[in-house]
Amino acid sequence: MMDGVQRRRSRYFLGSIYKARRSRASKKTKEKQKEEPIKEARLPLDSVAMESSSSFSRSSASASPNTNLDQQPRLTVTQLMQLEVEEKVAQIYRVLNGVSPHSQSLMSELWRDKHVEFLTRGLEQLGPSYHVLDAKIAPSIFPFVFLCFLHLLDLRKDKDGGYGGGPGQLPHLATTYAAVNTLITLGSENALSSINRDNLYKFLLRMKDSSGEIDVRASYTAISVASILNILDYELAKDVGNYILRCQTYEGGIAGEPGSEAHGGYTFCGLATMILINEADRLDLPSLLDWVAFRQGVEGGFQGRTNKLVDGCYSFWQGGVLALMQRLLPIVDMQLMPSSDNGELSSIGSTCSIKSSDLAGQGSGTKIHAMCFYGTILCQSILNLQGKLSDIGFHFVKRHAESVPLFHSTALQQYILLCSQVLEGGFKDKPGKYRDFYHSCYCLSGLSVSQYSWSKDAGASPLPTAVLGPYSNLLEPIHPLYNVVLDGCYKSLDFFSTS
Numbered sequence: 267m268m269d270g271v272q273r274r275r276s277r278y279f280l281g282s283i284y285k286a287r288r289s290r291a292s293k294k295t296k297e298k299q300k301e302e303p304i305k306e307a308r309l310p311l312d313s314v315a316m317e318s319s320s321s322f323s324r325s326s327a328s329a330s331p332n333t334n335l336d337q338q339p340r341l342t343v344t345q346l347m348q349l350e351v352e353e354k355v356a357q358i359y360r361v362l363n364g365v366s367p368h369s370q371s372l373m374s375e376l377w378r379d380k381h382v383e384f385l386t387r388g389l390e391q392l393g394p395s396y397h398v399l400d401a402k403i404a405p406s407i408f409p410f411v412f413l414c415f416l417h418l419l420d421l422r423k424d425k426d427g428g429y430g431g432g433p434g435q436l437p438h439l440a441t442t443y444a445a446v447n448t449l450i451t452l453g454s455e456n457a458l459s460s461i462n463r464d465n466l467y468k469f470l471l472r473m474k475d476s477s478g479e480i481d482v483r484a485s486y487t488a489i490s491v492a493s494i495l496n497i498l499d500y501e502l503a504k505d506v507g508n509y510i511l512r513c514q515t516y517e518g519g520i521a522g523e524p525g526s527e528a529h530g531g532y533t534f535c536g537l538a539t540m541i542l543i544n545e546a547d548r549l550d551l552p553s554l555l556d557w558v559a560f561r562q563g564v565e566g567g568f569q570g571r572t573n574k575l576v577d578g579c580y581s582f583w584q585g586g587v588l589a590l591m592q593r594l595l596p597i598v599d600m601q602l603m604p605s606s607d608n609g610e611l612s613s614i615g616s617t618c619s620i621k622s623s624d625l626a627g628q629g630s631g632t633k634i635h636a637m638c639f640y641g642t643i644l645c646q647s648i649l650n651l652q653g654k655l656s657d658i659g660f661h662f663v664k665r666h667a668e669s670v671p672l673f674h675s676t677a678l679q680q681y682i683l684l685c686s687q688v689l690e691g692g693f694k695d696k697p698g699k700y701r702d703f704y705h706s707c708y709c710l711s712g713l714s715v716s717q718y719s720w721s722k723d724a725g726a727s728p729l730p731t732a733v734l735g736p737y738s739n740l741l742e743p744i745h746p747l748y749n750v751v752l753d754g755c756y757k758s759l760d761f762f763s764t765s
């Protein structure tokens with residue numbers, strides 16, 4: 267019989283077995299391909315493209331004999347939908363497998379130009395005066411458009427703190443998160459100084475429920491905004507960790523509220539929040555890692571929850587979780603250590619019962635807790651926290667990533683670029699759906715996370731092999747806790763630590 271730790275350890279290794287299984291499958295397919303050289307495999311589409319095609323042919327063979335109930339089991343609606351998505355994705359990969367590298371590069375440039383067009387078309391929606399916009403002059407109008415954004419965001423600012431969805435609308439945590447991240451992305455002095463942090467802090471406190479927060483997304487948006495603006499303190503963080511712990515489910519992922527189903531969106535929100543309040547070690551990280559590693563599908567993209575379809579937006583929600591986990595592996599290892607081998611660490615490792623919120627105002631106590639958080643592999647800068655929770659977000663990203671990516675990064679980039687991208691510009695959930703701003707934003711964030719997933723240090727330029735397609739596909743690095751471009755985060759850190 268396995269004890270709890272052994273069970274967790276074995277589950278942890280399932281992720282690697284999964285990858286090994288995939289690479290064995292792709293080897294088999296490659297061998298098969300040698301026997302039947304149907305296409306030139308010249309695109310940088312590796313195992314997964316091949317694997318998808320093969321899984322499709324397997325699947326369609328089992329889908330069609332639905333009528334013959336004696337021989338084949340009847341498929342559920344979900345299985346049929348899954349096969350449909352796999353088929354569409356496999357078709358795309360098959361077509362693109364036959365395209366020469368030269369054509370691929372041309373397509374990539376076309377897509378890039380289309381992005382500019384998509385953005386400017388989006389900007390056109392700001393008002394009739396922008397109808398003259400042309401993709402070619404877009405770069406020169408950006409400063410002007412930034413001012414317009416700023417003006418619109420200012421109109422959304424509530425006099426009692428927080429931002430609404432539009433002028434005159436009630437402030438809300440999600441729209442406040444979006445507005446603050448937009449202002450930090452704009453990054454100019456007038457953008458940053460337009461944020462009234464005192465009012466915003468009062469708003470965040472007003473939104474706080476005495477039992478913590480009543481939804482994991484709300485917790486994340488509140489804590490993320492407070493952290494990036496350098497106003498996060500123990501009063502805001504109080505009880506939030508307890509609440510998120512109650513949302514981690516038997517599967518390992520995190521749900522939106524206690525008793526609900528684990529979901530990628532909430533798992534990102536929950537994990538990022540726990541990191542920002544210095545309580546990530548309280549989660550069962552091995553089972554969280556196990557759950558999220560299995561959410562990457564044969565299509566290359568991620569699904570949001572068990573038995574659901576892949577969707578481009580989870581490239582960030584799930585890919586982002588795995589990017590964060592890459593920096594938490596020492597704690598995963600510590601949690602997997604049987605307590606008897608744990609020696610001294612047993613009292614300060616995963617069994618630690620001190621919570622950041624218990625340490626309000628105790629600088630030295632916080633140092634002790636930071637040691638719990640980072641185990642033996644201590645991060646000097648974290649040790650110097652001296653009670654400042656706001657610093658964690660910035661220090662965390664400076665931590666050296668401890669491993670190679672914890673997901674198949676090329677496969678994810680394939681799904682984003684080839685299956686989620688729309689030729690006319692923008693991104694969508696999956697083939698067959700329409701593009702929208704939400705998926706455009708989160709597919710791009712997922713793409714960036716994926717491209718930098720081999721970089722040991724935040725923002726370090728990836729090797730060309732880490733970037734699918736031409737190197738010009740490389741995006742700006744983002745901060746995986748806030749989902750804001752890294753440069754913007756540093757600017758904000760400078761600005762709000764001096765102002």
Ligand SMILES: CC(C)=CCC/C(C)=C/CC/C(C)=C/COP(=O)(O)OP(=O)(O)O
Nearest residue numbers: 483487529531532535570571574575577583
């Ligand atoms: C900060 C911020 C914006 C956070 C949002 C986090 C997020 C994406 C939460 C997911 C919400 C949810 C349960 C979607 C399921 O939709 P579905 O049933 O249509 O999709 P599914 O089949 O993929 O689960």
Ligand SMILES: [Zn+2]
Nearest residue numbers: 577578579695
């Ligand atoms: Zn989606």
